[in-house]
Amino acid sequence: MTNPALLPEGLRDRLPPEAEALGRVRGAVLWAAEMNGYARVEPPLAEFETTIARGLKSSRPTDLLRMMDPISQRTLALRPDITAQVGRIAATRLAHAPRPLRLCYAGQVLKVRGTQLRPEREMCQAGCELVGSDSVAAAIEAIRVALDALTLAGAGGFTVDITLPDLVPTLAAGPLPLPAERLDAVIAELDGKDAGALAALGAEAYLPLIEAAGPVDAALARLAGLDRGAVLASRLAGVRAIVAAIGDRARITLDPTERHGFEYQSWIGFSLFVEGARGEIGRGGSYTILHPDGHEEPATGFSLYLDPLVAAGLAPSARPKVFLAEGYDAAAADRLHGQGYATVAALSAQDDAARLGCAFIWANGALSPVTEGR
C-alpha cells in the first residue's frame, strides 16, 4: 500500500501557519486588484485540452497535465496558467463587455515540470488582465497594479526586469537581416546568452544585444545605438515612458533578449523581483487574444506567484490569538474580533493557552499576556 503521507513529486500540503499566510497574501493581491477596478473571475481547474491555452497567440505549445474525462469521453487538461483562461472568457462569454475589460483572479495552477529553482509543480497564481489594449499606458497600469498588490502583500525592494520579446524578429526583418530558418536558433542562443553559438550561426551582428542587458538607462542607450533605421524607436520610447511612470517605486533593468517564460508576450514583457524572496515573483506583459471568429485582440496583464512570498516570511501578519477562559461571554469574543484579535475558546479546564498558540488570555473581564512557563 502506498504511504498515505506520500504525494506526487512537486505537490505538497500547505499547513498552518503557511496556508493562512498564503490566504492573507492572496486576499491582499485581490484587494489591490479590486481597488484598481478589476472584476473577479474564477475559471475552472480543468478544461478540454483543446480549449486550454489555445486562446492566446503563442510562440510555443504548452506542456499540459492531461486526464481522460469518463463523462464527456474527452481529454481534459489541468490549467498551467490562468491568463489563457481569462483570455478565453474575454473572447467568449465577455466578448460583448465594454473594453477595456479589467479582470482579476487567484487560484492554483499545475505545471508538468518544476524548475531547478522552483521544483514545485503546483502553485498559487494571482493576477490581473487588462483586455482591449497593449498600449504603453496599459503596460504602465499593469506594472503599477502589480507593485500595489505586492506592497499590500507585505513585500518591498522591487526590481522590474523588462524584456522586448519580439526584438529579434523585428531586427531580423529590418536592419539585421537573418535567414528565416535561423531565427529560432538565434533567439534561443540569445536567451542563453551564448556568444560562441551566435557566432557559429553567423549572427555576430546580434552579439551587442547580450551586452545591452542591465540597468535600464545604459541598456536603452546601447539598444538605441544598434537601432539603425529606427525600427525599435516606438518600443524604446515605450520603455522610457514606463521608467518615467514607475519612478523610484522600483529598480528597473532591461534584459532585451530574455524569452524564457515569455511564450506569448508580444512587444513587452516584464519579470518582478522583491527583496528577500528567491527568484521571480511575477511576470507580465502584452499579448494577443484569439477570438473564435479569428479576430485578434490586444491585452496586457501580470501574474504573481504567491508561495515564494510566503516562504520569504513576507505575508501580512496574522491576528494575535486570545485564549477565552471557560465561562467567557460571547459578546466579549465579538468585541475582541472587532479589535483585530482571533479567539480560541476553552473547551475544558485542561486546555492550555500557550500550547494552543495564544499570546493573550481573556479571563474575568480583562485581557492579559500569556507569560512563558505558565
Ligand SMILES: N[C@@H](Cc1c[nH]c[nH+]1)C(=O)O
Ligand atoms: N500568466 C503569465 C504572465 C502574464 C499575465 N498576463 C500576461 N502575462 C505567466 O504567468 O507567465
